[in-house]
Amino acid sequence: xxxxxxxxxxSLSIADILSALYGESLIxxxxxxxxxxxxxxxxxxxALALYAALHLRGWLSHETLATYCQDNTxxxxxxxxxxxxxxxxxxxxxxxxxxxxxxxxxARMQKSSRRAFVLISDAxxxxxIVWEAAMFAAQHNxxxxxxxxxxxxxxxxxxxxNVLDLVPMVxxxxxxxxxVHEINGHDRQEIVDCITSCGINSxxxxxxxxxxxxxxxxxxxxxxxxxxxxxxxEQEFKLAIxxxxx
Amino acid sequence: MRKAFIQTLIGIAETNERVxxxxxxxxxxxxxxxxxxxxxxxxxxxxxxQNMVGVATGLAEAGYIPFVYSIVNFATLRPYEVFRNGxxxxxxxxxxxxxxGGLEYTNNGVTHYxxxxxxxxxxxxxxxxxxxxxxxxxxxxxxxxWNLPGPIYYRLGKDEKALIPGLEGMxxxxxxxxxxxxxxxxxxxxxxxxxxxxxxxxxxxKRGMESTIAVVPSLNPLPLDSLLQLVKxxxxxxxxxxHYINGGLGSAISEVIAENGVSAxxxxxxxxxxxxxxxxxxxxxxxxxxxxxxxxxxxxxxxxNKLRNSHEN
Numbered sequence: 001x002x003x004x005x006x007x008x009x010x011s012l013s014i015a016d017i018l019s020a021l022y023g024e025s026l027i028x029x030x031x032x033x034x035x036x037x038x039x040x041x042x043x044x045x046x047a048l049a050l051y052a053a054l055h056l057r058g059w060l061s062h063e064t065l066a067t068y069c070q071d072n073t074x075x076x077x078x079x080x081x082x083x084x085x086x087x088x089x090x091x092x093x094x095x096x097x098x099x100x101x102x103x104x105x106x107a108r109m110q111k112s113s114r115r116a117f118v119l120i121s122d123a124x125x126x127x128x129i130v131w132e133a134a135m136f137a138a139q140h141n142x143x144x145x146x147x148x149x150x151x152x153x154x155x156x157x158x159x160x161x162n163v164l165d166l167v168p169m170v171x172x173x174x175x176x177x178x179x180v181h182e183i184n185g186h187d188r189q190e191i192v193d194c195i196t197s198c199g200i201n202s203x204x205x206x207x208x209x210x211x212x213x214x215x216x217x218x219x220x221x222x223x224x225x226x227x228x229x230x231x232x233x234e235q236e237f238k239l240a241i242x243x244x245x246x
Numbered sequence: 247m248r249k250a251f252i253q254t255l256i257g258i259a260e261t262n263e264r265v266x267x268x269x270x271x272x273x274x275x276x277x278x279x280x281x282x283x284x285x286x287x288x289x290x291x292x293x294x295x296q297n298m299v300g301v302a303t304g305l306a307e308a309g310y311i312p313f314v315y316s317i318v319n320f321a322t323l324r325p326y327e328v329f330r331n332g333x334x335x336x337x338x339x340x341x342x343x344x345x346x347g348g349l350e351y352t353n354n355g356v357t358h359y360x361x362x363x364x365x366x367x368x369x370x371x372x373x374x375x376x377x378x379x380x381x382x383x384x385x386x387x388x389x390x391x392w393n394l395p396g397p398i399y400y401r402l403g404k405d406e407k408a409l410i411p412g413l414e415g416m417x418x419x420x421x422x423x424x425x426x427x428x429x430x431x432x433x434x435x436x437x438x439x440x441x442x443x444x445x446x447x448x449x450x451x452k453r454g455m456e457s458t459i460a461v462v463p464s465l466n467p468l469p470l471d472s473l474l475q476l477v478k479x480x481x482x483x484x485x486x487x488x489h490y491i492n493g494g495l496g497s498a499i500s501e502v503i504a505e506n507g508v509s510a511x512x513x514x515x516x517x518x519x520x521x522x523x524x525x526x527x528x529x530x531x532x533x534x535x536x537x538x539x540x541x542x543x544x545x546x547x548x549x550x551n552k553l554r555n556s557h558e559n
Contacts, residue, residue: 105304
């Protein structure tokens with residue numbers, strides 16, 4: 001609230017996915033370990049949720065977290081690569097998908113068992129580079145690449161169905177040669193189990209189409225377009241905290 | 247220069263396993279040997295240049311040195327933002343290879359003319375911009391720079407055979423390379439259009455005007471000391487480039503002259519119009535856009551005469 005910036009709804013949409021990744025799925029002994037799993041938050045505008053995850057993993061102190069969007073901080077609206085635990089700077093939609101594809105390719109070339117995870121938004125699939133990367137990953141059988149789509153049905157100005165309708169999402173990825181799973185993006189265990197089970201012997205890259213609710217957990221934000229950019233006032237902040245802690 | 251480039255890269259790749267080559271489905275009869283020698287380190291990214299640069303970013307973060315190869319415009323303009331946000335912002339050693347700078351794709355038409363690549367690359371802090379003038383310099387430039395930290399853009403010519411007399415493969419990232427000396431006019435040149443400046447200098451010599459010609463093979467950063475040392479001795483400097491007039495070598499030199507209080511008169515020779523559809527050979531296009539030897543000589547002669555007249559008055 002102090003920062004006076006938006007993207008709160010988008011961050012709440014992915015909080016459970018990040019909890020599953022950073023709480024269980026990602027194998028990262030140390031953010032500087034060259035053989036760590038890579039994670040790219042391609043929908044960089046939801047970095048607020050990522051900062052919370054990095055904090056809970058112990059890589060970001062409470063003091064640093066409190067500098068969010070202040071002067072001389074690495075914690076801006078979008079994540080910067082200089083921050084321990086952030087592999088790539090994102091904020092321009094689509095690019096992270098392609099970086100992660102390169103990370104997965106590098107892991108295979110180096111005969112490493114590490115994996116590359118990338119979280120993209122549904123509207124991010126408007127970007128051509130997403131599909132360029134999707135073709136490349138399938139062509140090269142990058143089964144160590146995991147894409148998670150935050151399918152909340154919203155984008156900055158409208159619902160996705162009114163902008164560039166993405167339905168049906170699953171057959172699109174199947175047609176591109178991917179191993180596709182549909183999951184509840186707010187069920188942490190389901191996310192973890194899906195990642196664990198999906199195609200160890202597969203030759204295909206994996207995509208988890210995660211059904212999510214924009215603004216999840218805060219009733220007055222859920223599914224509301226305005227909370228893409230809207231900033232909370234003090235009263236809204238109190239209400240939101242009460243609802244989340246309930 | 248493409249063949250010299252690939253042959254040199256093969257030599258480097260033999261001893262350095264970090265070197266990877268990615269093409270955007272281009273390089274027929276040029277890149278096959280690399281592909282055959284290093285099948286595990288060669289990728290055809292398809293006609294998808296944005297992803298090509300994005301994948302290279304991911305590879306570089308994991309320790310590789312990816313060389314990304316395409317025609318100038320498809321290497322630079324299409325994936326520009328990916329290159330900016332990826333390798334440049336992250337200080338990663340991705341090498342972008344743009345083939346056919348200027349008008350070398352001739353009758354392929356205006357979509358294939360590479361006319362603003364140096365300008366858009368030169369504005370990127372932290373990006374080395376290297377423009378060899380012939381095959382020999384391509385080889386020495388690559389050997390001297392492939393392992394530098396951070397990203398590099400190489401603008402290569404298509405001509406494999408033409409050599410710049412006097413250049414003899416010289417390359418030093420901190421220096422311009424003088425290939426002819428004379429006291430009246432200084433030509434600063436970008437890439438293989440240097441040959442036109444050499445022809446112009448020959449013509450001027452017949453008319454009693456002697457020229458110095460220096461190739462400027464690295465633009466970002468410019469070899470400032472060696473440039474200033476030369477430029478301060480001339481009253482007339484002409485920059486010559488197969489590039490739009492704004493943003494490229496001429497702009498770079500005008501910045502140097504202005505910022506350092508040099509009193510030389512600068513004539514920027516480059517392309518000053520939006521190219522229309524009438525196309526033809528490179529020589530035809532050089533004439534059309536007034537950057538062939540004849541036009542360069544005329545620009546120089548007119549200015550030399552003006553300076554002489556003003557001096558006499």
